[in-house]
Amino acid sequence: MCQTLFENVYESSYVTGIKALAQHLDLSIGTVSRALNGKPDVKAETRRRVLAAAKELDYRPNHSGRSLRHGRTNTVGLVLETGSPSTLAGDTFFMHLVDAMQETLAEEGLDLVLLPCRSADDPIEFLRRHVTRRMVDSIVITATRRQDERIAMLLEDGTPFLALGRSETPGAYPWIDLDFAGAARDSVDALVRLGHRRIAIAAPRRDVNLAHIYMEGYRDALAAHGLPVDEALILRASGSENGGVQVAEALLRLEDRPTAVMLGQELMAIGLYSHLAQVGVQPGRDLSVIGFRQSPQLRFLSPALACFALDVRALGKEVGQAVMALSADPVAARGIGRVWPLEYVPAPSVQPPVR
Amino acid sequence: MCQTLFENVYESSYVTGIKALAQHLDLSIGTVSRALNGKPDVKAETRRRVLAAAKELDYRPNHSGRSLRHGRTNTVGLVLETGSPSTLAGDTFFMHLVDAMQETLAEEGLDLVLLPCRSADDPIEFLRRHVTRRMVDSIVITATRRQDERIAMLLEDGTPFLALGRSETPGAYPWIDLDFAGAARDSVDALVRLGHRRIAIAAPRRDVNLAHIYMEGYRDALAAHGLPVDEALILRASGSENGGVQVAEALLRLEDRPTAVMLGQELMAIGLYSHLAQVGVQPGRDLSVIGFRQSPQLRFLSPALACFALDVRALGKEVGQAVMALSADPVAARGIGRVWPLEYVPAPSVQPPVR
DNA sequence: GTTCGTCCTGTAAACGTTTACGACGCTACT
DNA sequence: AGTAGCGTCGTAAACGTTTACAGGACGAAC
Structure with missing residues (x-):
């Protein structure tokens, strides 16, 4: 029975993949x-x-063959920038995020x-190479900029993507971001409630998005409390x-020293504490x-640092669910925008100011 | 001319990939x-x-198709363990390593x-799923254990792989690892030279490989200096x-307190400094x-911490070159073992002990 | 004028899967 | 008895590439 298969046996000396399975089973x-x-x-x-038989022969389907047949790879890519100290890379936070994402995707x-x-x-070239018609069928980009050409490119390309971080690039696309404005507002609220009036703020350079939103929340919150915004108290520094x-140096140099400071990046606290201790x-x-x-x-800073948990x-x-929604209904997913x-x-x- | 192509035009309404290019060029x-x-x-x-035309139509070859045709994907995978605080994950060190690897591979x-x-x-299941006949044609595993079943599995499977870290799993396979023994030896040497005689050592649990080698270097170096090994000075704790x-608590509890301690994991120093400061x-x-x-x-610890640079x-x-050697000549690459x-x-x- | 070579191009098979389709045997119903 | 339906399985096309091979055009050499 089934001569064609036996022919195959003699034609190709070494078969592999599902064909080998079929031969072995005579199917x-x-x-x-x-x-x-x-x-x-x-x-x-x-x-x-x-x-x-599949278990016995340790059969594992070839990913390329399967991907080629379906139009998709069943793989989502998350691009992370090595080298540059981004918000996400080089962080246990990030590892846990990935861990949970993967759990959902799995x-x-x-x-x-x-x-x-x-x-x-x-x-841009990196995205072109990887995303479209390649290894992954949807992608997550991180560390978005205020003006992010990657978003424009992905939108034009039609590639399903999710941005971890907002951007002011025009167009409707799905994003998830931390509530920077809320953090700034809560910080100001907590400080004002304790009696602080002169509150400094430190945030990274302008091109990264969070700084902008964090600043905005700061100004809004001050205004809500009827407090003036002193531009001298707005400090710029890298997020490292x-x-x-x-920031510490700049603070100590101010003539009318503020009684409190809020930091827009978690790592800043380490350098700040260190320099404050020196003086x-x-x-x-x-x-x-x-x-x-x-x-x-930050857990070993002393005294313990007030900060934000998530x-x-x-x-x-x-994030994982948003990515899946992306593939399921690309149009509907474009409405996703979550803080x-x-x-x-x-x-x-954080304590009441000394008078 | 070339009617077959024109037939295709009418047969399939929407063509994509290299076929679209060919039609457009009439080739x-x-x-x-x-x-x-x-x-x-x-x-x-x-x-x-x-x-x-390729540039104009923004043609990008389909990865699955190409991989299916050649037997390889031109992609190397590096598996990293999320969740567990490994030596490599969650670290800027790791990001820089990846950055340099990629530069070489590119x-x-x-x-x-x-x-x-x-x-x-x-x-194991993770490796099976990804490596063999799948997305990558060679793989780098990290955070090897002293007995690492992954190595045994990859060896048996015949998948080209490189281990970032040694293991005592039998068989010849390529690996690159840090010189833990050398670090331990140099630490002991530096301390003894300053007059230290009672030197404590802290290292993670036994199953991770580096602890074993680090310990061995410690014992050897002490012996070389004619110093006894006091088992009470050998401390076990997680690497976090x-x-x-x-470790700090254990140190302070010792009746005959050592004058020095060496730490087998970089993050330990943070907790140690913190607890020492408290007391x-x-x-x-x-x-x-x-x-x-x-x-x-660690840069903001005070006083500055003596440690090891690489x-x-x-x-x-x-690492990148070793991976490429892997694909080029799998047999020769099995000899690679680099400290x-x-x-x-x-x-x-680090200072002379007070007497 | 035939033959040979060179240069270029088209043809078709192959990589490992999935899946629409048809074929076959069997049961059960009219 | 004929047939419709169901369950099971084989066949072959298709996904997008690459590449061995063949073939056509053309010029040069005999």
């Missing part, structure tokens, strides 16, 4: 495929045999791969530890400090 | 492919036209993708900041401390 590859994929029109006994049989984009790479040092200024007592995101690296795993799941809440966590670094 | 897809891939047997004028037209393996995943706290013990003066790897998170980018390039040097960086946290 057609079509039937084997159907059995493996749970299609209804296959006898229970046959399916059992196929599954057993439920739908989707894989997640991280695409490291070198700082030397052109981010070194930026914190610069004998104690956080909390001499200067109230509110950081940004909770981070394991449920990373829940965020990761939300993820940050919860203020009081700590001794 | 066969074979010729177009040859022109794009720089094959010699194509007229210069034709090649020019094809290249121009020269040969290879892509690098990061495969996040959830802590909940079975690492919390581990450092535990008024000053690093350097009261207890000399040598950390492990340099890390931006050229991350050079290491990344070495990457660590350079001792003195700092005020």
Whole structure:
């Protein structure tokens, strides 16, 4: 029976993949495929045999073949920028986010791969190469800029994508971002409630998006409390530890020193604490400090730093679901725009000002 | 001319990929492919036209199709464990390593993708799914264990792989690892030279490989100096900041307190410093401390921590080259086993013991 | 004028899957 | 008895590429 298959045995000396399975079972590859994929029109006994043989021969379907046949790869890519110290990269926060994302995606049989984009790479060319008609069928971009050409490119290209971070690039696209404005507002509220009036703020350079929104929340909150905005109290520095040092230096140089400072990046606190310690200024007592995101690296600052907590795993799941919605209904997904809440966590670094 | 192509135009209303290019140019897809891939047997004028049209139509070859045709994907995967605080994940060190790796791989037209393996995943099943006959044609595993079943599986499977970290799993396979033994030796040497005799050591749990080698270097170096090994000075704790706290507590509990401690994980220093500060013990003066790897998170410790520096980018390039050697000559590559040097960086946290 | 070579191009098979379709045997109904 | 239906399975096309091979045009050499 089934001579064609025996012919194949003699034609190609070494067969592989599903064909080998079919030969071994003396079935057609079509039937084997159907059995493996749970299609209804296959006898229970046959399916059992196929599954057993697949396990025995350690059959694993070729990803390229499968992707080529369906129009999709069942893989979503998350591009992260190596080299440049972005908000997300090089952070346990990020690892947990990815972990939770993957958990959600796995439920739908989707894989997640991280695409490291070198700082030397052109981010546009990088996306072109990877995304469209390539390894992944949808993509998550991180560390969005206020003007982000990647978004314009992806929109034009029609590639399903999700932005982790807002942007002012025109067009409707799905994004999820942290509530920077809310964090700024809550910071101001907490400080004003304790009696602070002169509140400094530090944020990274202008081109990164969060700085802009964080600033806006700061101004709005001050206005809501009827307080003036003193431009001298608005400090610019990089978001790294070194930026914190610069902020501390700038603060101490001010003639009418503020009684509190809020930091728009979590790592700044480390440099700030360090420099304050050198000059004998104690956080909390001499200067109230509110950081940004909770981070394991901040847990050992003394006195403990007031900052904002968020449920990373829940965020990761939300991101994962948004990505899946992307594939399911690209049009509807374009309406997704979600601000993820940050919860203020009081700590001794914030105290009433000394008069 | 060329009626078959015109037939295609009317048959399928919407064509895509190289076929669309061919139609647009009124050429066969074979010729177009040859022109794009720089094959010699194509007229210069034709090649020019094809290249121009490819750019105009923004043609990007389908990865699945290409991979299916060649037996390879031109992609190497690096699996990193999310969730668990590994040596590499969640670290700017790691990002720089990836950056340098990618730079090297890009020269040969290879892509690098990061495969996040959830802590909940079975690492073996994860590898099976991704590596063999799938998205990547070679793989880099990180955070090797002393007994690592992944290595055994990959060896048996025949998948080209590189281990970032040694293992005692039998078999010849390529690996690159940091010189933990050398770091331990140099630490002991530096401390003994200053007059320290009772030197404590802290390292993570036994199952991770580096701890074992680090310990061995410690014992050997002590023996070389004719010093006894006091088992009470060998401390076990996790490699995290919390581990450092535990180490500090254990140190202070010892009846005959050592004058120095060496830490097998860079993050430990943070917790250690923090706890020492709480009880008024000053690093350097009261207890000399040598950390492990340099890390931006340690830069703001005071007094500055003595630790070990390494050229991350050079290491990344070495890893990249090793991966390429893997594909070129799998047999020869199995001999690769490289210990990457660590350079001792003195700092005020190490001083002569007070008598 | 035939033959040979060179240059260029088209043809078609192949990579490993999935799936629409048809074929076959069997049961059960009219 | 004929046929409709169902269950099961094989066949073959298709996904987008690459490439071995063949073939056509053309010029040069005999």
